[in-house]
Amino acid sequence: QVQLVESGGGVVQPGRSLRLSCAASGFTFSSYVMHWVRQAPGKGLEWVAVIWYDANKKNYVDSVKGRFTISRDNSKNTLYLQMNSLRGDDTAIYYCARGGFNYDYWGQGTLVTVSS
Amino acid sequence: QSALTQPPSASGSPGQSVTISCTGTSSDVGGYNYVSWYQQHPGKAPKLLIYDVSKRPSGVPDRFSGSKSGNTASLTVSGLQAEDESDYYCTSYAGSNSWVFGGGTKVTVL
Numbered sequence: 355q356v357q358l359v360e361s362g363g364g365v366v367q368p369g370r371s372l373r374l375s376c377a378a379s380g381f382t383f384s385s386y387v388m389h390w391v392r393q394a395p396g397k398g399l400e401w402v403a404v405i406w407y408d409a410n411k412k413n414y415v416d417s418v419k420g421r422f423t424i425s426r427d428n429s430k431n432t433l434y435l436q437m438n439s440l441r442g443d444d445t446a447i448y449y450c451a452r453g454g455f456n457y458d459y460w461g462q463g464t465l466v467t468v469s470s
Numbered sequence: 471q472s473a474l475t476q477p478p479s480a481s482g483s484p485g486q487s488v489t490i491s492c493t494g495t496s497s498d499v500g501g502y503n504y505v506s507w508y509q510q511h512p513g514k515a516p517k518l519l520i521y522d523v524s525k526r527p528s529g530v531p532d533r534f535s536g537s538k539s540g541n542t543a544s545l546t547v548s549g550l551q552a553e554d555e556s557d558y559y560c561t562s563y564a565g566s567n568s569w570v571f572g573g574g575t576k577v578t579v580l
């Protein structure tokens with residue numbers, strides 16, 4: 355069965371960096387577009403980033419452009435989100451999600467808290 | 471990349487229907503048939519209910535249906551059940567490899 359397992363969250367000071375991982379199993383990872391979606395505490399969902407099958411196309415929500423980098427290692431079936439220059443408003447649960455124009459499978463999420 | 475507009479709340483009695491709207495622009499909802507809907511229970515990951523405006527993944531009850539007219543998409547939950555009490559989110563492809571979510575609607579079963 356399809357499984358997506360995020361890791362790497364935690365408490366980090368403003369301005370520091372963090373790398374999230376999403377381990378995929380149960381499907382051919384290299385055949386799927388992958389996304390990161392986040393949810394601030396008590397708030398709604400926000401699309402963060404997308405990466406195409408072979409990583410030749412990527413895109414980001416404006417608020418993270420230049421600070422976050424999405425990547426993937428198809429040999430390891432793993433999706434990444436490198437987050438630099440973190441700010442308080444980046445505090446959220448970060449979900450990885452499988453899909454092209456929609457998200458058919460989601461991980462359980464990993465909490466990132468940016469606080470001094 | 472402005473969020474789609476959803477009503478903050480909606481409610482209905484068991485057995486009734488509730489419809490949630492999701493309003494965007496011609497650059498997102500109105501421009502593409504890539505609207506999807508998600509159900510999220512507290513503390514859980516979202517679950518796909520509807521994709522490509524009106525298609526249901528296998529395993530999703532046919533009580534859930536989607537539609538679109540112009541720049542507004544809608545999710546209808548028919549025959550409301552207690553377990554339908556949840557948060558619901560719409561999302562749309564917005565062109566240029568970007569996506570946008572609605573603010574979410576909390577559905578209460580009275």
